[in-house]
Amino acid sequence: MHDILSSDNFLSPIIISLKVATIATLLSLILGIVLHYVIGQHSFPGKSIIExxxxxxxxxxxxxxxxxxxxMLGKQSMIGQLIEQLFHQPIIFTIYAAIIASTLVAMPLMYQSLKIGIEQVPQSIINAAMIDGAKKTQIYKQIIIPLCKPAIMTGVLLSFARAIGEFGATLIFAGNIPGITETMPTAIYVAIENNEMALAWGWVAIMMTLSFMMMMATQLLRK
Known part of the structure; x- marks a missing residue:
């Protein structure tokens, strides 16, 4: 049992999952802040559709x-062909595909957490900053973002939990290539199919522990 859980076959999906989830969470944070600054701070026709x-x-x-x-990004698409010409390889079935898939499913949680946090910032503080001559960018960077740090941290935790548990989009877009795109969720699926229950239980235990820690941290932040 110890030999199985310390083998490369067991450790590789853990490392890939942590790498993918960390990068996807960081990208979700950047995209969430940018999108909310561009969209959330303005009223215009079609805003509800975009959100x-x-x-x-x-x-x-x-x-x-x-x-x-x-x-959209496969070999037959214009974007996919452009990527292949620029980088001399398709993006599908690479770790970048896994990161994109995880980012796409995690980012809405970040955006929603950010939106809720920003809406709770008192308008009086923003108005006072505007009267003092602060620009919108300054208000956003120096007042709004610092005041909604708990909401941002909640978004980070939820996004990480969602990214590390991503399965369906990753399997279709990135595949399940051992040592390259095999994350814990896809590894669990394969292990169950092959009746390798010790491996499956090991990954399940790690994912349950990580998810529990993320949820506990989220609850503490909300208090």
Missing amino acids: SIIMLPMVLPPTVVGFILLI
Whole structure:
């Protein structure tokens, strides 16, 4: 049992999962802040439609998200062909594909947490800063973002938990290549199919522990 859990076959999906989830969370944070600054701070026709599109990956089946990514960025698409010309390889079935898939499903949680946190910032503080001559960018960077740090941290934790548990979109868009794109969720699926229950239990235990820690931290932040 100890030999199995210390083998490269067991450790590789853990390392890949942590790498993918960490980068996806960072990208979700950057995208969430940028999108909210561009969209959330302004009122314009069609805003509700754009925000609905941003939130769509949160409610769509992950396999649908993976299928859309495959169509948009696959070898037959214009974007996919451009990427292949620039980098001399397709993006599908690479770790970058896993990162994109995880980012896409995690980012709505970040955006929603950020939106809720910013809406709770007192308007009087923002108005006072505007009277003092502060620009919108300054207000956003120096007042709004610091005041909603708990909401941002909640978004980070939820995004990480979602990214590390991503399965369907990753399997379709990135595949399940050992040592390259095999994350813990896909490794669990293969292990169960091959009746390798010790491996499956090991990954399940790690994912349950990580998810529990993320949820506990989220609850503490909300208090």
